[in-house]
Amino acid sequence: MKQVPAIVVTAAFILCGVIIGVKAQPRPVAQMAAAPQSQAGAKTAEQTFKNIQVLKGVPAEQLFPTMQFIAASLGVECDFCHVQGAFEKDDKKPKQIARKMIEMMYAINADNFDRHREVTCYSCHRGSARPLAIPAVSGEPADTVAEVNTLAAPSMAQTETKADAGPTADQLLDKYLQAAGGEAAIDKITTRVMKGTIDFGGKSFPIDIYSKAPDQRISFTHLPEGESVTAFNGHEGWLGMTGRRAREMHGSELEAAAIDADLHLAAHFKQMFSHAEVRGTEKIDDQPAYVVMGQREGKPPMLLYFDEQSGLLVRMVRFADTALGLLPTQIDYTGYKENDGVKVPLRWTLSRPEGRFTIQISEIQQNVPVDDSKFVKTPDPEPAKSGGR
Numbered sequence: 001m002k003q004v005p006a007i008v009v010t011a012a013f014i015l016c017g018v019i020i021g022v023k024a025q026p027r028p029v030a031q032m033a034a035a036p037q038s039q040a041g042a043k044t045a046e047q048t049f050k051n052i053q054v055l056k057g058v059p060a061e062q063l064f065p066t067m068q069f070i071a072a073s074l075g076v077e078c079d080f081c082h083v084q085g086a087f088e089k090d091d092k093k094p095k096q097i098a099r100k101m102i103e104m105m106y107a108i109n110a111d112n113f114d115r116h117r118e119v120t121c122y123s124c125h126r127g128s129a130r131p132l133a134i135p136a137v138s139g140e141p142a143d144t145v146a147e148v149n150t151l152a153a154p155s156m157a158q159t160e161t162k163a164d165a166g167p168t169a170d171q172l173l174d175k176y177l178q179a180a181g182g183e184a185a186i187d188k189i190t191t192r193v194m195k196g197t198i199d200f201g202g203k204s205f206p207i208d209i210y211s212k213a214p215d216q217r218i219s220f221t222h223l224p225e226g227e228s229v230t231a232f233n234g235h236e237g238w239l240g241m242t243g244r245r246a247r248e249m250h251g252s253e254l255e256a257a258a259i260d261a262d263l264h265l266a267a268h269f270k271q272m273f274s275h276a277e278v279r280g281t282e283k284i285d286d287q288p289a290y291v292v293m294g295q296r297e298g299k300p301p302m303l304l305y306f307d308e309q310s311g312l313l314v315r316m317v318r319f320a321d322t323a324l325g326l327l328p329t330q331i332d333y334t335g336y337k338e339n340d341g342v343k344v345p346l347r348w349t350l351s352r353p354e355g356r357f358t359i360q361i362s363e364i365q366q367n368v369p370v371d372d373s374k375f376v377k378t379p380d381p382e383p384a385k386s387g388g389r
């Protein structure tokens, strides 16, 4: 996994958002094999971007996650295929090949897998621009994350059965709720204010995080060039940088922000899942953990890893749906400490194919007053005021 600073990725997104002015709502249906879900009325990629030939019908908001999926599958950066500042141009050969590859991928799935998205760019590329054609001498066993794509496919979801007699998913979710303090104690938490550091790319910056029940959250990362903000106010989410226009979150990104903002999340998993099942055990930091896969109506599934002993949540893997495949985000939680009767992880690492960051909390306060004004979007910068530096 490459270490690209999350903030750089975020900044690149903000820039792209500003340059291209992406604006779209979720909507259902596109006409291709296993196309992503969306809602009627919102813009498609070809209505929003200049030169879309094969990703037609894909919701515009999914174009960037889809591009991230391609980049992650091939282990390349955007400029492998794109001319700087002119994404619509077809000058680079790899971009032209990629178009053919997208059509090939759809055709493979249509011809062989009943249009289910079984084969993706990653199936062949495995993080390299040039797929291997010769088997390796020693292979890594496929882990649950790699299987999710198949498990989540409509054809497979119903046929899986559990063989051994370990705990059920419901029991593990209950055990976690108890281990985290129990529903009553968790419900009593109305606000949480945390201070600490965020580490990425070998650097460390101060971060402040404010949460307010039921579902508001905002974090401020203090960078030398200004403040970077990630926020969810109960219905909208946005990413911002001092002096720049905030970028709105959409689709899977917005859903993920809502999950992170849920102050009583431990009590809500059960109602979130339409179906949950145990997928076996995996070792995390040498400790065995149960893997629970939760299915969500019309959304990608989620994986939750519960420490076998403590019952606490040690890892969450969630997926953004893109036009070509599922893009994973993994969060590892450690350093649980009890505060006001609830256990809160004071360290977590968020990893994506393009990079990761770790947050270490040094100060935590709960049930202190946090004004709603904290979660109000800062207005767009005035055109006259030049941004940042």
Ligand code: HEC
Binding pocket: 016, 020, 049, 050, 051, 052, 053, 054, 055, 056, 064, 067, 068, 070, 071, 074, 076, 077, 078, 079, 080, 081, 082, 087, 088, 089, 094, 095, 096, 098, 099
């Ligand atoms: C392996 C090649 C490849 C990589 C890597 C890649 N893209 Fe693309 N990108 C494409 C192709 C192909 C299209 C056109 C799709 C079509 O015709 O339907 C496209 C289209 C786009 C467009 C639409 C441009 C327009 O106006 O028509 C944007 C914006 C874009 N990509 C951004 C990105 C970003 C940001 C990244 C890095 C995260 C990225 N791409 C990585 C191949 C790539």
Ligand code: HEC
Binding pocket: 070, 074, 094, 095, 097, 098, 101, 102, 103, 105, 119, 120, 121, 122, 123, 124, 125, 129, 130, 131, 324
């Ligand atoms: C069935 C296997 C398979 C799938 C699926 C697949 N590729 Fe490929 N791809 C290949 C092979 C094999 C090559 C190398 C061909 C060669 O060496 O000439 C390649 C080459 C490429 C290249 C050129 C790389 C270079 O170094 O110039 C790009 C770009 C690319 N693929 C993009 C994609 C994208 C994007 C997807 C998903 C939409 C995808 N591929 C899906 C097998 C696949």
